Amino acid sequence: MSFVALSVAGAVGAVFRYVITGWIQSRHQSGYPVGTLVVNLTGSLGLGLVLGFDSFESVGALAAIGFLGGFTTFSTWMIEALGMGLASLRAALNLALSLLGGVLAALAGFMLTS
């Protein structure tokens, strides 16, 4: 049961990521991957919120973890940073912004519910 909940939720999360990043990218011309940044920061906030609760052994909590795992992405972040040129300021900014923002968002979520 838990396996099914995780898989289905992960797939739903991936679809949400696809739709939301596409929508955000279509609304500006900067070429900067704001979409990936937004899903990764909101997903980190969400997982922080879930993990702040004492017990997360219910199917609902598992589904939330699966959803957020599929909703956020590490590999796309790496590929986008690589595409900016490893020694470039843009890439460094993208890496720092996601890293610091993600940790702060996860911390904020955790502190709100724990």
Place this chain on the structure above:
Amino acid sequence: MSVVVVNVLGSFLLGLFLARRERATGGATSLQFWGIGVLGSFTTFSAFSTDVVELLAAGRVLACVGYVSMSLLGGLALARVGRRIGGVVR
């Protein structure tokens, strides 16, 4: 620890897949399914950032620095290697 492995491996595979795809005539469906769906979901950013928070909260600063450097340097390096290999091997 397993999150590092999954994220670094997934970055390598996404680099490989995207480079190969540039050379092939795959449809948009294969990009959406494999690139965005499978490899995007295989890796995870939310578990990465909550792991960092947990390590910091436990006072394991050195482990946290190691975790972040391994994920970032490993992910970037292997994504690059994947792209190189995918661009050469047909």
